[in-house]
Amino acid sequence: MKYIFGNWKAYLDYDQSNILAHQLLDIQIPEGVAVVVFPTTLAVPEIEKTLQDTEVHVGAQNVHWAPSGAYTGASAAALFAQIGCAYALVGHSERRHIFGETDDAVRKKVEACIESNIAPIVCVGETKDERISGKAEYRVKKQLMKAFDGLELADDQQIFVAYEPVWAISKGGVGEVCLPEDAGEMLSLIKAELAKYSDRDIPLIYGGSVKPENMASYLALDLVSGVLPGHASTSAQSLSKMVNLIVS
Numbered sequence: 001m002k003y004i005f006g007n008w009k010a011y012l013d014y015d016q017s018n019i020l021a022h023q024l025l026d027i028q029i030p031e032g033v034a035v036v037v038f039p040t041t042l043a044v045p046e047i048e049k050t051l052q053d054t055e056v057h058v059g060a061q062n063v064h065w066a067p068s069g070a071y072t073g074a075s076a077a078a079l080f081a082q083i084g085c086a087y088a089l090v091g092h093s094e095r096r097h098i099f100g101e102t103d104d105a106v107r108k109k110v111e112a113c114i115e116s117n118i119a120p121i122v123c124v125g126e127t128k129d130e131r132i133s134g135k136a137e138y139r140v141k142k143q144l145m146k147a148f149d150g151l152e153l154a155d156d157q158q159i160f161v162a163y164e165p166v167w168a169i170s171k172g173g174v175g176e177v178c179l180p181e182d183a184g185e186m187l188s189l190i191k192a193e194l195a196k197y198s199d200r201d202i203p204l205i206y207g208g209s210v211k212p213e214n215m216a217s218y219l220a221l222d223l224v225s226g227v228l229p230g231h232a233s234t235s236a237q238s239l240s241k242m243v244n245l246i247v248s
């Protein structure tokens with residue numbers, strides 16, 4: 001199975017998000033390909049309904065770990081599960097670096113997803129400074145250890161790890177390119193690290209300025225089971241281009 005996880009971030013407003021969802025009604029998803037889109041939270045319930053009879057799945061960009069309680073402004077993993085979401089991004093670098101999400105919070109969110117039958121896509125990756133100062137591997141290892149050490153996974157629980165070098169994530173579609181061979185090196189390390197915590201073959205995803213023009217170069221890596229485009233997933237044209245390219 002190959003995966004395309006389209007993270008719409010906060011690029012689209014409510015109406016634009018719904019228009020894009022309606023455009024996706026026409027996309028043919030080939031066998032062996034899974035497509036999940038992650039709209040802005042307020043649009044998720046409506047888009048989930050729009051796409052419920054299609055092969056395009058809808059996920060959460062962020063979840064809160066406690067199922068309910070005195071947590072102003074929080075939307076629980078359980079709540080997303082209740083409206084039909086089966087996937088969630090967890091620990092995206094923008095959550096970590098802009099909103100101060102810690103490794104401990106990421107772990108709680110991973111557990112909350114598992115309890116709610118949601119497949120978490122655990123995002124890891126180093127900053128530019130960490131890469132330059134030789135701390136990239138340390139950072140990624142630590143993020144993985146915090147998320148996976150002692151984590152109980154049922155046989156049928158889906159979980160993914162996305163390697164997203166923070167410095168390669170675009171702002172508005174413009175980002176620094178992480179060469180596929182550099183991504184491949186880190187993905188090998190991730191695979192080896194994950195083997196310490198789980199005997200499951202956890203699918204690995206690459207994200208960071210993925211677009212139709214370069215997607216194939218990442219998918220050509222043996223260890224890559226899918227991609228996580230942000231900006232390039234916010235138009236029906238480029239998203240469907242990627243869906244079509246994934247099988248050709």
Ligand code: PGA
Nearest residue numbers: 169170208209229230231
């Ligand atoms: P980008 O975003 O494709 O716009 O770089 C990827 C991501 O942050 O998930």
